[in-house]
Amino acid sequence: MTWRPPYHSSKFRHVYGKPANKENCYDGISITRSVQDNYFCSVNPKFIAVVTECAGGGAFYVLPISQTGKIDPHQPKVCGHKGNVLDIKWNPFDDYVIASSSEDSMVKIWEIPKHGVIKNITTSKQDLQSHSRRVGIIEWHPTARDILFSAGYDYRIIIWNLSSGESLISNPVRILDCHKDAILSMSFNTNGSHLVTSCKDKRIRIIDSHTGKVLQESNHLAHRAIKVVHLGNLKMILSAGYSKWNNRQIVLWDQDNISVPLREEELDGSLGVLFPFYDPDTHMLYLAGKGEGNIRYYQLTSEKPYLHFLMDFRSSLPQKGMGIMPKRGLNVSACEVFRFYKLVTIKGLIEPVSMIVPRRSDSYQDDIYPLTAGAQPAMTAQEWLNGFNKDPILVSLKPGSNNQQCITKNKSNDLCKLPDFIRRDHVAINAIQQKQEQTNTEKVHEQKRNYISNGYDLSEGPPPKTENELLQMFYRQQEEIRKLRETLAQKEVRVKQLELEIKNVRCSSIDF
Known part of the structure; x- marks a missing residue:
């Protein structure tokens, strides 16, 4: 019998709701x-x-x-x-x-x-x-x-x-x-x-x-x-x-x-109507009940049992209605993945509530911010009236994503001080990042030719035909980078542990 975990493993399992301070509410x-x-x-x-x-x-x-x-x-x-x-x-x-x-x-x-x-x-x-x-x-x-x-x-x-x-x-x-x-x-x-x-x-x-x-x-x-x-x-x-x-x-x-x-x-x-909100980027579902202050949230999957309860946000302030901030208005530096604006009738108050992924790092987290629908329409009204359908134009939420740069000179110099196995991982990450940037900036037909010339195996499936397919491939590469970064971080921790052990041994020998 195959063992299965008692709960759904998810990077969003510990998302928590953070209500705004009184001075950041609308009163x-x-x-x-x-x-x-x-x-x-x-x-x-x-x-x-x-x-x-x-x-x-x-x-x-x-x-x-x-x-x-x-x-x-x-x-x-x-x-x-x-x-x-x-x-x-x-x-x-x-x-x-x-x-x-x-x-x-x-x-x-x-x-x-x-x-x-x-x-x-x-x-x-x-x-x-x-x-x-x-x-x-x-x-x-x-x-x-x-x-x-x-x-x-x-x-x-x-x-x-x-x-x-x-x-x-x-x-x-x-x-x-x-x-x-x-x-x-x-x-x-x-x-x-x-x-x-x-x-x-x-x-x-x-x-x-x-x-x-x-x-x-x-x-x-x-x-x-x-x-x-x-x-x-x-x-x-x-x-x-x-x-x-x-x-x-x-x-x-x-x-x-x-x-x-x-x-x-x-x-x-309860009798209060449920307000459902779905985030297609994280596959998270939020349920807020009218006349109550709680917000339940789940993660959805395409396989049984489909619905996985994560946690709930509890508040004594009941909401009559709610608004949500589009993804492009979130504070990505704080790992904010969703933001509600609760209408609290009894106090004449609008209270923002941010859903935060707890992370120690203040840097941009690629794995929780995939490409998302931007503010640019994919087609004109007349094109739609003529029977066309187009997927939304996706954008990156990374600050300065239009001017992405490679590893700085100082970071390159720091690589020389690292052990060989860590330096090789840094080089691999840098190579994948450069390939990403090239893939994301060139035109679709140029991208297809580059994939084929770089050894893209057409037998594994059809080559990417649209920009969205290429962006999906781009996102898969981001996931590979995230895994490499996690491996690299583990190795760096191990290096620090070994350095401390060596330092302790040296101190012990001197005292002796």
Whole structure:
């Protein structure tokens, strides 16, 4: 019988949550009292937006990310909706553009000044009006510029082309009219070709985002899904909701067959809606319950049992909603892999919570920061409308990654003082790093030729055809470097131990 460890081995097993100090929170905000099960907060590296209370209509704050502390009660707002604001989302490719939806059946696009909001903004950049009832959810396309999806309580999802400012209702395919009840949530796969939705009729649907055709529909009515997240790189879907016994439950589904769940996990009997957040870079899943302060986190794998509990962050401050910082806004020098912004209604507070990987070194950790989706769109709106799908453009989070340098002259001199077996490992690491840099900077067709000329064995599989395949190969090489570095660090520790032993022997002989 093969022995297996009692827990899942993971470099993220000891991730811990670190709440911000009071001076780094946002205090004195009148957070919306809406009962909608939305997040009410959206964050990017420049601004934090949060839905607030407003007499005679709907409004939200837009604060510079650095404007922490006590907020002026007369702080200017973005206002213009005639009903309560239900959802807000920053444009992933423009940090100064944000979309909002409201009970007034309108979707509005706002342009935020570079210096922030210094007076009330009442005139939107674009008004999108085609829904007949309130609009509860909006989502930007993950790879195409200026494509926005909105889901209303008229049971329809409408696609908007913001480059023209017009709804695409002239083409019936662009109105996704396949739901029989209110849409509760929606999520894209990695390249935005598929859209997964949860509906009040207890069904989960996978929809072709171009044609509106329902590709799959679940019939597992024992599970009532409230929120869904597409786990694109794992080819799975996660839904968070309630079991037939009204216990909170999460369910994993195979994206190619959602007729039968891969795994069902009942959590507890609480009533608060679960907010799921998925990090595709670390394969970590975070679950935050509405009305409670705790955040559970797991690591997902593509093999059974799929879901591995890691730990939970506990807090006495209950959250009404949450925002998350994009990866490009994290503090990588502190080994921060995720950051929440909790909306605490009872205190009028927004509390940042950082998820930290405990590491002794202050240097950049390659193994916990793989290449991630950047702020550059992979295609234009027209390309997507013409039927194209493209994966996101990946970037490195390493500081100064565009100007990577080899080992410095001083480090090269220090190599001469090391034992031969350590120096050989340093040389091997340096050689792999140089090969990485060459692979990452040359054009795709040049990279392919270099791999072939350097002895790339085509019999082991097809050569890389796209930039993403090359980047995946680049990431595998990074993993090899990490293992070499670990081996090297062990050898360096052994050298220091031997040096200390020699020193002790010499001291002993002198005393004698």
